[in-house]
Amino acid sequence: MPIRETNSQKIWQRRTGRESLSHWAMWLVGLMIFAYCWQQISQATTWFFVWDAPRIANDIWTRATPPKWDYIAQLGEPIWDTLNIATLGTIIALFLAVPVAFFAARNTTPSALFVRPIALLIIVSTRSINSLIWALLLIAIIGPGVFAGVIAIAIRSIGFCAKLLYEAIEEIDEIQVEAITATGASRWQVMAYGIVPQILPAFAGIAVFRWDINIRESTVLGLVGAGGIGLQLSASLNVLAWPQVSLILLVILAAVVISEWVSAKVRGAII
Amino acid sequence: MSVPNSELETLLGKPWKKPPFIQRPWLRWTLVLGFFAYLIAAYMTIEVNWARVYVGLERGKQFVLAFTSPDFTTRSSDIYSGMLESIIMTVAASVVGIIISIPIALGAARNVAPLPVYLICRGIIAISRALQEIIVAILLVAIFGFGPLAGFLTLSFATIGFLSKLLAEDIESMDKVQAEAIKASGARWTQWINYGVQPQVMPRLIGLSIYRIDINFRESAILGLVGAGGIGATLNTAFDRYEYDTAAAILIMIIVIVMALEYISGIVRARVQ
Numbered sequence: 001m002p003i004r005e006t007n008s009q010k011i012w013q014r015r016t017g018r019e020s021l022s023h024w025a026m027w028l029v030g031l032m033i034f035a036y037c038w039q040q041i042s043q044a045t046t047w048f049f050v051w052d053a054p055r056i057a058n059d060i061w062t063r064a065t066p067p068k069w070d071y072i073a074q075l076g077e078p079i080w081d082t083l084n085i086a087t088l089g090t091i092i093a094l095f096l097a098v099p100v101a102f103f104a105a106r107n108t109t110p111s112a113l114f115v116r117p118i119a120l121l122i123i124v125s126t127r128s129i130n131s132l133i134w135a136l137l138l139i140a141i142i143g144p145g146v147f148a149g150v151i152a153i154a155i156r157s158i159g160f161c162a163k164l165l166y167e168a169i170e171e172i173d174e175i176q177v178e179a180i181t182a183t184g185a186s187r188w189q190v191m192a193y194g195i196v197p198q199i200l201p202a203f204a205g206i207a208v209f210r211w212d213i214n215i216r217e218s219t220v221l222g223l224v225g226a227g228g229i230g231l232q233l234s235a236s237l238n239v240l241a242w243p244q245v246s247l248i249l250l251v252i253l254a255a256v257v258i259s260e261w262v263s264a265k266v267r268g269a270i271i
Numbered sequence: 272m273s274v275p276n277s278e279l280e281t282l283l284g285k286p287w288k289k290p291p292f293i294q295r296p297w298l299r300w301t302l303v304l305g306f307f308a309y310l311i312a313a314y315m316t317i318e319v320n321w322a323r324v325y326v327g328l329e330r331g332k333q334f335v336l337a338f339t340s341p342d343f344t345t346r347s348s349d350i351y352s353g354m355l356e357s358i359i360m361t362v363a364a365s366v367v368g369i370i371i372s373i374p375i376a377l378g379a380a381r382n383v384a385p386l387p388v389y390l391i392c393r394g395i396i397a398i399s400r401a402l403q404e405i406i407v408a409i410l411l412v413a414i415f416g417f418g419p420l421a422g423f424l425t426l427s428f429a430t431i432g433f434l435s436k437l438l439a440e441d442i443e444s445m446d447k448v449q450a451e452a453i454k455a456s457g458a459r460w461t462q463w464i465n466y467g468v469q470p471q472v473m474p475r476l477i478g479l480s481i482y483r484i485d486i487n488f489r490e491s492a493i494l495g496l497v498g499a500g501g502i503g504a505t506l507n508t509a510f511d512r513y514e515y516d517t518a519a520a521i522l523i524m525i526i527v528i529v530m531a532l533e534y535i536s537g538i539v540r541a542r543v544q
Contacts (some may be wrong), residue, residue: 030366033362034363034366040356041363044420044500045419046416046418049416050420053414056414084313087310124529129492129522129526130492132405133506136506136507137510141334142323143324145318145320146316147317224496253402256401
């Protein structure tokens, strides 16, 4: 600990002079980067609109309230589609994520040199691209609709599920696996009785967790044309039907809150 | 002298079976059947136009092939400015979001804040978490006009919900003894936070912040779809024009940047812990 002596009085300091200098230099660089970013944003902004924002926000608010309650009859089918996109997408993703996770985990991969990097690449690339972008792409390939939404959600979820699952596989208790191996079990029996029971709770937790996230994501997939309640949202926004927009947002909010509650309950029951 | 254990007697000679997860058979079977009934119903609602899919497969093939020859050059100026805007939005929004979320996290920790403050801060977190980035972006674009300002505000707002919640949980589960020691030395409230609480949660704050920068960058890639700036606009145009080689180039850049961020965050988190 650096101790400075001033007027024969010892003062404790956290850093030496040099350390604190480099510390402040780092802060300065950070501040300069932020200032540059802010300047760029400010340049690309029409400030006239920003000063007008309170009035516009107020205007939108008065138009959007009260929500058009009788429009809710037309939202039943879209919300059912949204639920289906999330559920089916999650199930497909889990089927695909399980082999990827086993290939990616250090202790179960058939080849750490060739198969593992490929599995890790699949995990990173599916995770880094948002489901809206996947949907955009799939709509170009298979046309708009619920099907594109399901596939988009499925692809997007592979990386997330596989990542959490392979981490769970790497953390398993090897002693149990050895015990099963010692009884003369085959490779598949070791898998079924040594590894799977250990990761099953993690798997169930991941499945429910991802389902919850997918409900959120599938509510907006319709913005790019991939089915669900987002379609109604984008249609209402296009014609500036603000009372419908506010009702749709309330429905989405309710769906998100309910799915979060269900997911918390189910996870509480299985873990 | 041994009382015949009837339960054991009946089990003898039978192979062991795993006890089912749900004990009551009727409940078990109702859940299983209900789940499958739902799956079938859900499957039935999906209409697949296989002819359209067949036509699209050609495009799908082109898109996959585009990854072998990504085109970074044709629209390089668009890609460059879009990427730069995404990065700028990410950096600015992360900084502002983190700065705002620290006081909110303190307010949302029950062991630091009084009840009214706690409720207000928890309310802010709940709103921020319940509204998705893209929906917030739509509203903010309508209010503030097109451009990166709306994206910046969206990401800052989303950062608050994520970071404050996790940080508040960390503050709530901190070691009370250290904080009390500081208090006992006669420290003021700010000193108590600075020397008693902050050192305990700092590694977690740094780890979460870097993770959130990573998320913000990924989200910034889609905000352009609704006009809130960033690479998303360029990507959308590329898809609309069926320029898959450009789209592939953008996607590869996103993946590389996310991988780099993940790698950096791994190093930083290992260092601070």
